[in-house]
Amino acid sequence: MSNAPELNIDHIAKLARLALTPxxxxxxxxxxxxxLHHIEQLAKVDVTGVEPTAHAFAVTNVWRDxxxxxxxxxxxxxxxxxxxxxxMIAVPKxxx
Amino acid sequence: MNYEAVIGLExxxxxxxxSKVFTRVGAGYGHExxxxxxxxxxxxxxxxxxxxxxxxxxxxxxxxxxxxxIAPVCKWDRxxxxxxxxxxxxxxxxxxxxxxxxxxxxxxxxxxxxxxMGEHKxxxxxxxxxxxxxxxxxxxxxxxxVDYNRAGTPLMEIVSDPAMHTADEAFAYLTSLRATxxxxxxxxxxxxxxxxxxxxxxxxxxxxxxxxGTKVELKNLNSISFVRDGIxxxxxxxxxVLERGGxxxxxxxxxxxxxxxxxxxxxxxxxxxxxxxPDPDLxxxxxxxxxxxxxxxxxxxLPFDKQRRFLAEYQLPxxxxxxxxxxxxxxxxxxxxxKLAGAGKAQAVGNWITNDLLRELGGARLTVAxxxxxxxxIAALVQLVDSGVVLTNAAKExxxxxxxxxxxxxxxxxxxxxxxxxxxxxxxxxWCRDAIATNAKALAEFKAGKDSAINAFKGPVMKAAKGxxxxxxxDETLRRLLAAM
Numbered sequence: 001m002s003n004a005p006e007l008n009i010d011h012i013a014k015l016a017r018l019a020l021t022p023x024x025x026x027x028x029x030x031x032x033x034x035x036l037h038h039i040e041q042l043a044k045v046d047v048t049g050v051e052p053t054a055h056a057f058a059v060t061n062v063w064r065d066x067x068x069x070x071x072x073x074x075x076x077x078x079x080x081x082x083x084x085x086x087x088m089i090a091v092p093k094x095x096x
Numbered sequence: 097m098n099y100e101a102v103i104g105l106e107x108x109x110x111x112x113x114x115s116k117v118f119t120r121v122g123a124g125y126g127h128e129x130x131x132x133x134x135x136x137x138x139x140x141x142x143x144x145x146x147x148x149x150x151x152x153x154x155x156x157x158x159x160x161x162x163x164x165x166i167a168p169v170c171k172w173d174r175x176x177x178x179x180x181x182x183x184x185x186x187x188x189x190x191x192x193x194x195x196x197x198x199x200x201x202x203x204x205x206x207x208x209x210x211x212x213m214g215e216h217k218x219x220x221x222x223x224x225x226x227x228x229x230x231x232x233x234x235x236x237x238x239x240x241x242v243d244y245n246r247a248g249t250p251l252m253e254i255v256s257d258p259a260m261h262t263a264d265e266a267f268a269y270l271t272s273l274r275a276t277x278x279x280x281x282x283x284x285x286x287x288x289x290x291x292x293x294x295x296x297x298x299x300x301x302x303x304x305x306x307x308x309g310t311k312v313e314l315k316n317l318n319s320i321s322f323v324r325d326g327i328x329x330x331x332x333x334x335x336x337v338l339e340r341g342g343x344x345x346x347x348x349x350x351x352x353x354x355x356x357x358x359x360x361x362x363x364x365x366x367x368x369x370x371x372x373x374p375d376p377d378l379x380x381x382x383x384x385x386x387x388x389x390x391x392x393x394x395x396x397x398l399p400f401d402k403q404r405r406f407l408a409e410y411q412l413p414x415x416x417x418x419x420x421x422x423x424x425x426x427x428x429x430x431x432x433x434x435k436l437a438g439a440g441k442a443q444a445v446g447n448w449i450t451n452d453l454l455r456e457l458g459g460a461r462l463t464v465a466x467x468x469x470x471x472x473x474i475a476a477l478v479q480l481v482d483s484g485v486v487l488t489n490a491a492k493e494x495x496x497x498x499x500x501x502x503x504x505x506x507x508x509x510x511x512x513x514x515x516x517x518x519x520x521x522x523x524x525x526x527w528c529r530d531a532i533a534t535n536a537k538a539l540a541e542f543k544a545g546k547d548s549a550i551n552a553f554k555g556p557v558m559k560a561a562k563g564x565x566x567x568x569x570x571d572e573t574l575r576r577l578l579a580a581m
Contacts, residue, residue, distance in 0.1 A: 015369060017178045054171045054374035060382040066150030068114040071121030071134035077244070078130060087129045088234065088241035091180040 007033055098303045099338070101331045102311075103266055103296060104258035105323075107273060109283045110229060110249050110291045111154040117228050117250035118145030118188060118378070125289045129243040137248045139184025144377050151250035152381060154282045155195055155226045156391045158252060161280050161398060164199030164224060166388055172378040176371045180242050181230035189253075191372040194225035195381065201256070201276070202400050203268035211415045216400070219269050222255040232290075246290070252282075258297065258308065263328035270294060270320045275399050279424050287319050294323050299344070300334045309334075310344040314351050314358065322353035329356060402427055410434060410442035419450045425464040426454075429471055436475035444478045448495065456499040468502030469495075477505040484566035490514040516566045521573075524557075524565060528573045531556040532581075542578055550574055 009029040013020045020028065071077075074087050083090040116123045119136035135143035159166050173191035200218040207214035229249040234241040254273065260266050274285045274292060285292040294317045299309035314330055317323040329351065334344055349358045397405070403421045406412050412420075420427050430449050434442040453474070457467060477494060480486045486494060486509050494508045501508070509515045531553040532539055538552035550571070557570050 011369075015176075015178075015371070054380060055376070057379070059379050060169075062379045063147040063149040063152070064120070066113050066115050066148050067120065068122035069120040071132055071137070074128070074130050077133045077138060083239075085239075085241060088243050089130075089180070090239045090241055091233075093235060093238060093240050094180060094233070 007036060097339075099300045099331075099335050100303045100305075101261055101298060101300050101327075101334075102258045102308055103260040103262075103298050103327060105256045105260070105266060105269060106295045106297070107254045107256075107270070108229075108293045109158075109252045109254060109273075109277055109285060111151050111226075111252060112281070112283050112291075113148055113150045113154070113250055115148055116248035117148050117151045117226070119143075119248060121248070123249045124245075125286075125291070127245055129241075130245060132245040133247070137183065137244055145188065145375075147378065147381070148250065151226060152195075153391060154250070154280075155224065155252055156383060156388065157280050157395060158254075158277065158282050159196030159199065159224055160388065160392050160395055161276050162196075162199040162201060162221060162224070162254075164196035164221065166383050167193060167195055167197060168384075169193065169380055169382050170195040170225075171380040172375040173372045174375050175227075177368065179230075180240065181233055181247070183231065183244055183247060187228060187230060188375055188378070189227035189372075190225035194223045195383070196221075196224035198222075199224070201269055201273050202398075203265065203272050204400070205264055205268055211413065213414050213418075217265070219259050219265070220257045222257050224252055224254045227251050227253060258299075263324045263331070266296065266327050267320060267324040270323055272399070274320070275422050279396050279398060293318070296323065296327055296330075298327060298330045298334070300331060300338070310346050312344065312346065313348045315348055315361065316350050317353070319353065322351065325353060325356060326351035326358065329358060333358070396424065399427075406430075410446070412443055412446050416443065416446040416450055419454070420446065423464070429464050433471035433474040433478075436472055437478045438475075441475070441478050441482065444482070445474055448474050448477065452492070452495045453499075456496065460499075467499070469499050470502075473498050473502075473505060480505055480509065484516055484569055485509065486514055487516050487564070487566060490516070490564075516564050516569075524561070524569065524573055525577070527557045527560040527565075528553065528570070528577055530560070532574070532577060539578075539581070543581070550578070 007029060009020075009025050009032070012032070013025070013028075078084050078087065078089060081089040111117075113123055115121060116132075116137065119134055121132055121134040121137060124132060136145055156166055158164075170190060170193045172188055174186040175189045175191070176186045178185055199221040201221065203217050203219055205214040205217065229246050229251040231242050231244040231247040234243065256269065260269060270292075277283045277285050277292070283291055287293070296314040296317060297311045298314060299311040301307065301309040312330060312334065314326050317326050330349065337344055345360075348361045350361050351358045399421045403417045406417045406421060406427075407414065420430050426449065430446060433445045433449065437445050453464075453467065453469060456469075457464065477486075477491055477498070480494075481488060481491045486505070490509065491505075493512070494505050494514055497503070497508045497512070498505055503511075534556070535552055538549045541549035553574050554567070554570055557574070558565055558567075561570075
């Protein structure tokens with residue numbers, strides 16, 4: 001299956017912070033391309049008279065009251081952190 | 097060439113809720129790092145967000161206070177980006193269907209003098225939407241440390257139209273917006289705690305030009321004064337660049353309020369591509385009339401409306417109103433005291449509050465609510481002075497003791513012997529007769545039409561009264577006696 005014309009795999013990889021090999025780029029470009037083709041097919045469906053919606057279910061206003069409960073202990077919260085110091089997650093220095 | 101600046105402000109205001117916007121863990125400032133997290137905050141697999149009703153109530157209130165249209169339906173979108181402040185690589189926000197549209201912030205520009213009301217303007221708003229705050233990065237020498245306590249705190253983004261033209265307008269806008277949020281109980285807006293944060297978009301153009309110039313975004317404006325200074329600095333910088341024949345580069349600049357300088361934060365190589373899409377985990381919000389009406393009933397009178405009313409209803413001078421109305425607790429305190437003191441006493445009440453009460457509160461580092469002097473004390477003191485029972489100087493002393501002890505002014509006046517004397521009119525009259533009898537020269541002058549000669553009698557009377565006679569009463573008594581001579 002051919003790549004969708006608007007698919008820029010380099011840009012997508014950059015946005016996803018992924019360093020891909022040329023082989024991987026080809027593989028994912030083909031896979032993502034077929035997803036886009038599927039969306040193109042969906043786009044052909046006649047939706048005249050159908051109101052746009054963000055959800056398929058007509059459910060709205062799902063909420064809870066503002067009551068605070070204890071969260072995770074610090075040790076549990078940091079358990080997956082590759083590096084930590086002073087009970088904070090240490091990351092490479094980044095300034096945006 | 098003359099240039100005109102065009103300024104738009106993006107203000108982030110944290111909503112004061114007990115728990116976070118999409119999960120139950122507590123929200124707050126000043127806690128030990130990473131003690132306010134849970135699987136939703138950390139974006140752990142399988143965690144699902146659920147809206148906090150109080151955050152929705154609060155943003156609807158903010159919208160109603162600012163005259164926004166509340167959208168009948170709004171939804172949630174994911175703003176996708178990779179940065180360590182966002183643990184799940186997207187921020188839940190509102191993209192194309194924000195909850196509040198339009199509206200305006202009323203501002204007052206500086207008047208020609210401190211006691212003169214300045215020009216009022218309405219700065220139109222584009223929108224207000226609700227989103228989750230992100231974590232806080234602490235930048236060190238070699239790495240950055242991430243604290244997710246702030247992540248997930250309900251955050252409003254209030255976007256103005258590019259409709260301001262001076263640093264003073266931006267300052268007035270923030271002052272008014274902040275007061276509105278505090279009045280509504282929506283946020284404490286403490287900029288030091290990051291509860292209110294402001295980014296400014298600034299461009300300049302030749303006067304008369306309709307198109308906007310290239311805009312520069314100013315970040316890290318962490319006090320209202322820094323916003324004013326930073327904008328003034330940036331306008332000057334841009335004019336300088338153009339006058340030297342340069343061009344303005346679209347960039348983000350960081351303003352350092354301590355040094356009054358700004359520096360470029362590396363211009364973005366490409367426009368951000370946030371790939372917004374509807375968050376499938378959250379259902380849309382439908383706001384009906386009943387909900388809006390319920391919130392509207394909780395909306396307080398805003399500072400400028402209160403000021404207009406204080407000017408008209410209590411005939412207060414502008415300076416007094418401009419001290420009283422910006423603090424809701426103080427304004428309420430004033431109204432209670434003014435009502436208790438009775439008609440015509442509002443200005444005296446206002447003077448006691450804005451001079452003596454605020455001075456003592458400042459010295460003791462207390463809030464109005466904590467003051468032992470309550471509105472009833474102020475009203476009683478005003479009545480004591482007005483009826484001549486205590487004199488102004490004594491009243492000042494009484495106030496200080498009243499502030500310290502919380503005792504009623506009448507009790508303090510009695511205990512400390514601060515009541516005006518004599519209460520016995522006969523005694524006062526005798527002192528007046530004596531004073532006139534011993535100063536024939538002044539008597540002759542007064543009789544000859546020199547009104548100020550009366551003052552020559554007052555000294556001896558006050559001396560006889562040990563300084564405690566009511567000057568008004570002394571004057572009246574002297575005039576009565578002199579007229580009969």
